[in-house]
Amino acid sequence: MFTAFRAVDSVSLEIKDGELFALLGPNGAGKTTLMKMIVGLLNPTAGNVFIDGHSILREPVAAKRLMGYIPDRPFLYEKLTGLEYLLFVANMYHLDGNTVEKRAHELIDFFSLGSFEHELIEGYSHGMKQRLVFASAMIHSPQYLIVDEPMVGLDPRGITLLKAIFRGMKKKGRTILMSTHDLPVAEEMSDRVGIIDGGRIIALGTPQELREQAGIRGGTLENVFLKLTHENIIEELDL
DSSP states (O other), rough: TTTBSSSSOOOOOOTTTEEEEEEETTSSHHHHHHHHHHSSOOSSSSSSOOTTEETTTHHHHHEEEEEEEESSOOOOTTTHHHHHHHHHHHTTTTTTHHHHHHHHHHHHHTTOOOGGTSSBBBGGOOOHHHHHHHHHHHHOOOOOOEETTTTTTTOOOHHHHHHHHHHHHTTTTTTEEEOOSEEEEEEOOOSSSEEEETTTEEEEEEEHHHHHHHSSSSOOHHHHHHHHHTTTOOOOOOO
């Protein structure tokens, strides 16, 4: 609760092991606030969050150890090199020093950052920084990945890499919670979708189930989203 404004209101969600759950909503709907509560950056005024049975309020370290988190506005220590930053994050998770450097180099190569691993992050492009953030979130092989607006700043190759990560995690039974405005990607990748508006979950289900809730046959997820959130579609604008 922020002053008189309730950012998230009575949200109850269970995200299943091994699924990709897409959280959709208009700007200001409560997506980022909800995700910050899930990862322990904000404390709810009521209720709790459980990660594999661990309360984020009572057992924050145990819960966070299982998660990788990519915020909508990542922070990087730009006076470190890319490799130094990955090793720094790995050290926070107390990873085995004998294997962590190998893991870091694998991620650097996967995200095509090998030519820049010894360069200061301040010299990276926006897309390179975004790829480094993804690498840091994956350094400890998290069981649960929470991603706020993952496609922002990524070029087509970066988006393809991200989709490959999601598919690989799902094959291993890992779980992804993703908030996004990229509805085609949500429709392509997600097992279930939740739509949040005004701090409340107003629709929940598979993309097909949401079409049925919206009374739309054969429409896109974009059509469903606009109808369920009562957004007016402007067909033409004479400028």
